[in-house]
Amino acid sequence: MEIQKFVxxxxxxxxxxxxxxxxxxxxxxxxxxxxxxxRMVDPTMTPEDAAYLIAQLGLDxxxxxxxxxxxxxxxxxxxxISFHYGVAVFSIILNRLPNTILLFSTSILxxxxxxxxxxxxxxxxxxxxxxxxxxxxxxxxxxxxLPWLALIMIWIFGFHIGWFPLNGMISPEIxxxxxxxxxxxxxxxxxxxxxxxxTLFLIHFGSYLLLMRSSMLDTLKEDYILTARAKGLDEKxxxxxxxxxxxxxxxxxxxxxxxxxxxxxxxxxxTVFSWPGIGRELVFAVSNSDYPLAQASFLLIATVxxxxxxxxxxxxxxxxxxIKY
Amino acid sequence: MVDRFxxxxxxxxxxxIGKIGLTLLVIFALMALCSFFPPMIDPMYHPMTGVxxxxxxxxxxxxxxxxxxxxIGRDILCQLLAGARIAxxxxxxxAFMSILLGTTVGMIAGYSGKIVDTLLxxxxxMIMVMPTLLVVLILSSLFGQLNIWTIxxxxxxxRWPGVSRVIRAQTLSLKERPFIExxxxxxxxxxxxxxxxxxxxxxxxxxxYMTFRVTSAIIIEAALAFLGFGDPSTVSWGMMxxxxxxxxxxxxxxxxxxxxxxxxxLLTLSFYMLGRAMExxxxxxxxxxxxxx
Amino acid sequence: MALxxxxxxxxxxxxxxxxxxxxxxxxxxxxxxxxxxxxxxxGCGKTTIGMAxxxxxxxxxxxTNGEILFEDQDLLKxxxxxxxxxxxxxxxxxxxxxxxxxxxxxxxxxxxxxAILAHDADISKKTAMKQVESxxxxxxxxxxxxxxxxxxxxxxxxxxAIIAMALACHPSLIIADEPTxxxxxIVQDQILSAIKDFRNKLKISVIFxxxxxxxxxxVCDTIGIMFAGQLVEYGRIEDVFYSPMHPYxxxxxxxxxxxxxxxxxxxxxxxxxxxxxxxxxxxxFCERCTVAEATCSLRAPEWVKISPTHKALCSxxx
Numbered sequence: 001m002e003i004q005k006f007v008x009x010x011x012x013x014x015x016x017x018x019x020x021x022x023x024x025x026x027x028x029x030x031x032x033x034x035x036x037x038x039r040m041v042d043p044t045m046t047p048e049d050a051a052y053l054i055a056q057l058g059l060d061x062x063x064x065x066x067x068x069x070x071x072x073x074x075x076x077x078x079x080x081i082s083f084h085y086g087v088a089v090f091s092i093i094l095n096r097l098p099n100t101i102l103l104f105s106t107s108i109l110x111x112x113x114x115x116x117x118x119x120x121x122x123x124x125x126x127x128x129x130x131x132x133x134x135x136x137x138x139x140x141x142x143x144x145x146l147p148w149l150a151l152i153m154i155w156i157f158g159f160h161i162g163w164f165p166l167n168g169m170i171s172p173e174i175x176x177x178x179x180x181x182x183x184x185x186x187x188x189x190x191x192x193x194x195x196x197x198x199t200l201f202l203i204h205f206g207s208y209l210l211l212m213r214s215s216m217l218d219t220l221k222e223d224y225i226l227t228a229r230a231k232g233l234d235e236k237x238x239x240x241x242x243x244x245x246x247x248x249x250x251x252x253x254x255x256x257x258x259x260x261x262x263x264x265x266x267x268x269x270x271t272v273f274s275w276p277g278i279g280r281e282l283v284f285a286v287s288n289s290d291y292p293l294a295q296a297s298f299l300l301i302a303t304v305x306x307x308x309x310x311x312x313x314x315x316x317x318x319x320x321x322x323i324k325y
Numbered sequence: 326m327v328d329r330f331x332x333x334x335x336x337x338x339x340x341x342i343g344k345i346g347l348t349l350l351v352i353f354a355l356m357a358l359c360s361f362f363p364p365m366i367d368p369m370y371h372p373m374t375g376v377x378x379x380x381x382x383x384x385x386x387x388x389x390x391x392x393x394x395x396x397i398g399r400d401i402l403c404q405l406l407a408g409a410r411i412a413x414x415x416x417x418x419x420a421f422m423s424i425l426l427g428t429t430v431g432m433i434a435g436y437s438g439k440i441v442d443t444l445l446x447x448x449x450x451m452i453m454v455m456p457t458l459l460v461v462l463i464l465s466s467l468f469g470q471l472n473i474w475t476i477x478x479x480x481x482x483x484r485w486p487g488v489s490r491v492i493r494a495q496t497l498s499l500k501e502r503p504f505i506e507x508x509x510x511x512x513x514x515x516x517x518x519x520x521x522x523x524x525x526x527x528x529x530x531x532x533x534y535m536t537f538r539v540t541s542a543i544i545i546e547a548a549l550a551f552l553g554f555g556d557p558s559t560v561s562w563g564m565m566x567x568x569x570x571x572x573x574x575x576x577x578x579x580x581x582x583x584x585x586x587x588x589x590x591l592l593t594l595s596f597y598m599l600g601r602a603m604e605x606x607x608x609x610x611x612x613x614x615x616x617x618x
Numbered sequence: 619m620a621l622x623x624x625x626x627x628x629x630x631x632x633x634x635x636x637x638x639x640x641x642x643x644x645x646x647x648x649x650x651x652x653x654x655x656x657x658x659x660x661g662c663g664k665t666t667i668g669m670a671x672x673x674x675x676x677x678x679x680x681x682t683n684g685e686i687l688f689e690d691q692d693l694l695k696x697x698x699x700x701x702x703x704x705x706x707x708x709x710x711x712x713x714x715x716x717x718x719x720x721x722x723x724x725x726x727x728x729x730x731x732x733a734i735l736a737h738d739a740d741i742s743k744k745t746a747m748k749q750v751e752s753x754x755x756x757x758x759x760x761x762x763x764x765x766x767x768x769x770x771x772x773x774x775x776x777x778x779a780i781i782a783m784a785l786a787c788h789p790s791l792i793i794a795d796e797p798t799x800x801x802x803x804i805v806q807d808q809i810l811s812a813i814k815d816f817r818n819k820l821k822i823s824v825i826f827x828x829x830x831x832x833x834x835x836x837v838c839d840t841i842g843i844m845f846a847g848q849l850v851e852y853g854r855i856e857d858v859f860y861s862p863m864h865p866y867x868x869x870x871x872x873x874x875x876x877x878x879x880x881x882x883x884x885x886x887x888x889x890x891x892x893x894x895x896x897x898x899x900x901x902x903f904c905e906r907c908t909v910a911e912a913t914c915s916l917r918a919p920e921w922v923k924i925s926p927t928h929k930a931l932c933s934x935x936x
Contacts, residue, residue: 151586
């Protein structure tokens with residue numbers, strides 16, 4: 001099947017890109033000032049542990065051999081030991097990955113759907129008050145500074161009104177209590193997710209709304225819309241069934257293009273809300289000079305971006321029958 | 326050249342968005358210029374080192390300090406003004422550099438075709454996939470604290486791909502035009518063709534994209550400063566937010582929390598409006614005065 | 619009783635430069651099972667007539683005068699809902715194949731079935747699909763292509779699909795707007811045969827709009843020549859074709875090179891379109907007319923009845 005070939009081709013491309021990133025990172029690692037060994041291996045370790053780790057990571061070998069070790073380690077999941085946590089980096093990032101994916105994908109899906117839905121409505125009522133308000137609102141939200149919005153959200157909803165927790169993903173009391181059922185835990189996470197989700201949503205939905213709105217206005221001028229009207233179809237049917245599916249396509253493309261930006265935003269959000277995801281881990285690791293963790297977090301984020309791009313492309317191919325691979 | 330500009334200006338003037346955007350920009354530019362004055366009046370108004378002998382904590386707005394003071398008694402308004410200066414500096418330099426790079430790459434790729442084109446565009450794709458903010462983060466973990474110009478350079482290095490794609494497309498269509506053929510026939514070198522003939526035609530598009538790049542550069546620098554990776558010797562709005570956050574004042578000091586964020590958002594908004602109005606100038610199809618058939 | 623009677627229809631567009639009078643005082647009648655063609659150059663208003671009949675004029679257009687009596691009801695006085703019900707069920711339209719007339723994200727069969735289902739509340743989707751299949755057979759598209767998307771079709775196939783869609787609800791009248799433009803001659807011929815077919819077999823009335831007089835002559839019984847928003851000559855095909863009276867009609871016909879005659883001098887009938895925002899009081903064709911007199915530019919011409927089935931709008935043809 002065509003689509004499978006496409007996915008395979010893209011996976012190979014992703015692999016190549018990833019390889020290049022790995023290599024560049026390795027080169028920078030070697031070029032950076034300071035001793036590479038102390039960067040990767042915590043100086044406060046016992047000499048035996050340190051020696052073992054150095055051997056594993058190949059840090060005592062000549063450069064080109066180091067590169068081989070580096071690649072091998074990467075593909076076997078050996079990223080070293082985190083300075084800060086003192087455990088294998090792999091276990092840390094594995095633990096954080098689902099949290100990021102949860103927040104990230106939910107926010108993207110919500111803002112894309114809302115943007116498409118509201119943009120459609122704004123275009124119907126073009127020129128009217130509701131359109132002006134929506135467009136203005138979208139514009140303002142789009143230009144808000146994310147960390148600042150996050151702080152404001154915490155301040156108002158967490159601090160003043162007190163509806164939501166100030167940070168974190170879970171309330172330890174609930175999770176440590178063995179009698180807490182699944183639903184309680186689920187609601188707890190959801191409760192913690194509201195503010196970070198709202199922040200990400202507000203920042204992103206604006207651009208999707210504006211894009212959908214102009215896309216709808218363009219689509220409504222198309223010939224096939226005239227055909228639909230000539231067929232005697234109801235305006236609502238024409239907009240929802242004929243115009244909107246076509247108008248939504250550029251928005252899907254836009255989601256794909258802005259994935260890198262969305263992930264940066266995700267990292268900022270996680271940091272401000274202390275949401276235990278990879279983004280926050282990267283920021284912490286860099287602040288703490290915990291290079292093994294920083295490197296692994298960064299690489300994992302890069303992987304997430306690349307895979308998400310692929311997912312969006314496949315989705316687009318599914319939605320637009322004109323795409324042939 | 327001049328009358329093209331004047332014609333563009335008359336179209337621009339009609340756009341409400343453009344006028345608002347330009348007004349806001351002028352206000353911020355004035356702010357940036359004014360940032361030099363307060364420290365000259367009284368050293369206590371210096372954004373970094375100004376210490377008020379009477380206040381050494383975060384205080385609410387007063388006649389001495391129109392927006393209050395930060396946690397060690399520095400004047401917030403002065404910091405805000407200095408931040409405007411930094412924002413313009415960072416935004417425009419980073420944008421300018423990325424446009425320079427992106428336009429050059431785009432023109433070369435579009436003009437050369439085949440292998441050079443493919444290679445350059447592949448490179449552009451790879452860079453575009455990277456979240457700029459996070460890349461600068463990892464680089465700062467390797468190379469230590471970055472100073473403001475390094476940050477500007479890094480932003481430019483990672484933001485040029487977007488422009489290059491558009492310029493490349495434009496170059497591709499220009500390449501087929503007769504006047505390029507004529508130039509080739511008269512023996513013009515490739516270099517000359519690119520810079521003398523193609524560049525003036527892609528320049529308006531470059532300028533348009535520059536406005537968008539300015540906003541992203543400002544936001545990235547602000548985000549970096551917010552996370553604590555900015556240049557500690559420069560006072561930017563992002564840095565101000567970092568101080569408010571890290572010193573635990575975010576709940577008690579709205580006069581400190583609100584202004585920097587509002588400024589970043591407004592400046593971003595004004596550049597965005599400028600860009601949108603410029604789009605109308607450059608692309609006649611977007612203008613409202615299209616006659617009906 | 620005529621199926622369609624149009625009396626004194628005038629339509630204009632509001633533009634930045636003023637009110638453009640696109641159609642001025644058009645009157646004609648069409649019986650069931652007969653076909654009428656409108657021929658003219660671009661901008662003469664023929665498409666506007668088609669759009670006005672379907673109620674599909676754009677927002678900046680206004681009907682300033684006239685009646686459109688379809689089955690004795692004035693379409694211009696109907697409510698939006700009533701028009702929606704008439705559309706496609708009674709009057710259908712065939713667009714240019716070159717147009718993007720089919721929605722690219724829906725299957726062709728679904729789009730045709732949609733028309734059927736919209737006008738018949740009792741029919742099931744399965745039955746509708748069966749009808750689509752028979753329509754495809756009628757227009758000559760292999761039924762195994764039914765579920766394809768529009769971009770899989772060739773130009774000719776798309777046009778047939780559009781015809782099939784127009785026939786879906788068994789309308790009494792079909793308006794064909796440049797259906798053969800942008801198709802190569804062989805396909806053009808096939809499409810014209812298809813149109814003649816359903817005109818003859820299904821007794822559907824056709825209004826055929828084109829800039830190509832030869833094509834119209836092939837399909838229609840009656841022809842109306844349009845210029846600058848006005849009907850300048852009207853009559854049976856034989857009358858107009860063999861004895862064209864209006865100077866514009868004459869130049870249209872003589873512009874054709876034929877293979878079996880000597881090269882005839884081409885009448886350069888090209889020229890500017892008259893100003894439709896502030897039209898002159900005299901004859902609109904005057905500037906391009908080769909036999910104009912001094913009085914032509916001062917006084918508007920009147921209809922001259924050449925025979926019971928042929929009339930022309932010209933002061934010179936008496």
